[in-house]
Amino acid sequence: MQEHIENDPHYQGLAVNEGVERLPIVNPYRKKIHRHHYTVDEYVKGILAGDKVILSQAVTLVESLLPEHQLIADQIIEKCLPYAGKSERWGITGVPGAGKSTSIEALGMSLIRQGKKLAVLAIDPSSERSKGSILGDKTRMEELSVQENAFIRPSPSAGSLGGVARKTRESIVLCEAAGYDTIFVETVGVGQSEVAVHSMVDFFLLIQIAGAGDELQGIKRGIMEMSDGIAINKADGDNLNRAKLAAANYRNALMLFPMPEAGVRPEVMTYSAKMGTGVDELIAMVQNRIALCKENGVFEARRHRQDSYWMHETIEEALRNHFYHNEHIMQLMESKQMQVMNNEMTAFRAAQDLLDLYFHKI
Numbered sequence: 001m002q003e004h005i006e007n008d009p010h011y012q013g014l015a016v017n018e019g020v021e022r023l024p025i026v027n028p029y030r031k032k033i034h035r036h037h038y039t040v041d042e043y044v045k046g047i048l049a050g051d052k053v054i055l056s057q058a059v060t061l062v063e064s065l066l067p068e069h070q071l072i073a074d075q076i077i078e079k080c081l082p083y084a085g086k087s088e089r090w091g092i093t094g095v096p097g098a099g100k101s102t103s104i105e106a107l108g109m110s111l112i113r114q115g116k117k118l119a120v121l122a123i124d125p126s127s128e129r130s131k132g133s134i135l136g137d138k139t140r141m142e143e144l145s146v147q148e149n150a151f152i153r154p155s156p157s158a159g160s161l162g163g164v165a166r167k168t169r170e171s172i173v174l175c176e177a178a179g180y181d182t183i184f185v186e187t188v189g190v191g192q193s194e195v196a197v198h199s200m201v202d203f204f205l206l207i208q209i210a211g212a213g214d215e216l217q218g219i220k221r222g223i224m225e226m227s228d229g230i231a232i233n234k235a236d237g238d239n240l241n242r243a244k245l246a247a248a249n250y251r252n253a254l255m256l257f258p259m260p261e262a263g264v265r266p267e268v269m270t271y272s273a274k275m276g277t278g279v280d281e282l283i284a285m286v287q288n289r290i291a292l293c294k295e296n297g298v299f300e301a302r303r304h305r306q307d308s309y310w311m312h313e314t315i316e317e318a319l320r321n322h323f324y325h326n327e328h329i330m331q332l333m334e335s336k337q338m339q340v341m342n343n344e345m346t347a348f349r350a351a352q353d354l355l356d357l358y359f360h361k362i
Contacts, residue, residue: 040075047080047178052151055178059153062170077170080177085303087176088290091197093187093223094207099233103207103273104184105141110279111182112149119151119175120144120184121168123193151180165196166317169310172200194223199309202299203228203286210239210246224250225257227266228289231282235270243270262289262298328361329354 038046038054043061046054061073094100108118120141144150155168172183185201187193198204206227224230230250235243250268259265267285271278293299323329336354339345 040072040079043072043076044079044177047076047174048083050179055151055174056153058174059171062174063155063167073170077173080173084173084176087172087181087183088203088287089172089183089185089201090286091185091187091194091201091204092207093194093197093205094233095209098207098209099273100186100207101141103231103233103271104186105144106273106276106279107283108141108144108150108184109147110283112144112147114283116182117149117180118144118147118182118184119153119172119178119180120186121153121171121175122155122186123165123168123197151175151178165193165200166310166314168196169200194226198226199306202290202293202302205286206230208232208246208250209234210242224253228260228262229266229285230254230268232268232270233273236272236275236277240270261301262293263296264289264292323358326358326361329358332357 038057043054043058047058058073058076061069061076064070064073092100092104094103104120108120111118141152145152153171155171168185172185175183183201185197187197194204204227206223206229208230210232230247232243232247232250247268247270254265254268257265267289269278269282269285271282273279290299293302332354336345336350340347340350
């Protein structure tokens with residue numbers, strides 16, 4: 001049989017060539033990049049030298065879910081721990097549209113002009129749905145992101161909020177070992193993530209805006225009680241008087257709350273991140289409050305409580321993961337759920353049966 005019927009003598013006027021070989025989709029001339037795999041000691045040496053590339057790769061190991069990466073990350077953190085703990089940790093939160101990224105850039109640039117080294121980390125509570133990371137923050141901080149003394153790390157949001165927060169806390173240790181003396185931990189939105197951020201910082205700053213309705217109605221009491229300071233952004237132009245009025249309302253509201261352990265009520269200030277007014281005064285307020293807490297012992301006591309809190313949180317997270325990944329539990333879980341949904345068993349009874357099986361099998 002001829003390969004092409006068109007080449008049959010009956011079709012002498014027509015010829016078909018073999019054609020050309022299909023080119024590969026991937027560029028054949030592109031060289032494969034072989035990334036150097038550092039040892040634990042090389043990671044630690046690079047971090048202590050302030051190498052941003054090695055620091056970024058170490059944070060990636062911390063954030064990884066692969067067991068082999070977690071093993072390396074744990075060793076790196078343990079060796080960096082003696083060099084950590086010397087920074088001032090700021091938690092920054094606020095309602096959407098309050099200008100957190102603009103504020104962080106304004107505050108960060110002012111601190112860098114003071115000679116500080118700044119690391120910016122973020123916690124995203126939308127992890128269960130998006131499985132993504134907050135890459136927008138870095139693009140919005142154009143001036144700060146190119147500074148030699150600044151390190152901006154958007155956190156990946158895959159996994160539980162507790163898991164993301166724990167990895168952020170471990171990233172703080174690495175940043176402190178790399179010589180960053182000021183750490184910003186930003187949380188996206190207002191919600192459960194505030195509790196996680198509050199448990200790892202020395203000063204918790206709540207950023208608000210005026211002219212967006214009833215300011216006091218739109219925010220939870222718990223977040224105001226956690227705050228060490230409240231800052232009203234966008235206090236410029238026609239909005240200046242509204243910002244001052246909002247600040248007065250917050251001051252009156254804070255008088256109704258119990259006295260904080262520091263012995264001083266949170267201050268309420270106005271500023272404009274866009275115009276740069278009031279930024280230096282806001283920084284001075286935070287630094288003075290941290291200095292006061294260091295003098296009266298509240299700073300050290302707070303950090304000790306945070307260490308204890310994260311020890312218990314880590315234990316609970318490990319137990320939770322071990323329970324849900326247990327082979328016997330996974331086999332029985334679906335049937336128990338069906339019994340609960342069909343009203344054949346109460347949720348409490350089903351949970352107890354699963355727990356009994358778990359403790360019997362481990």
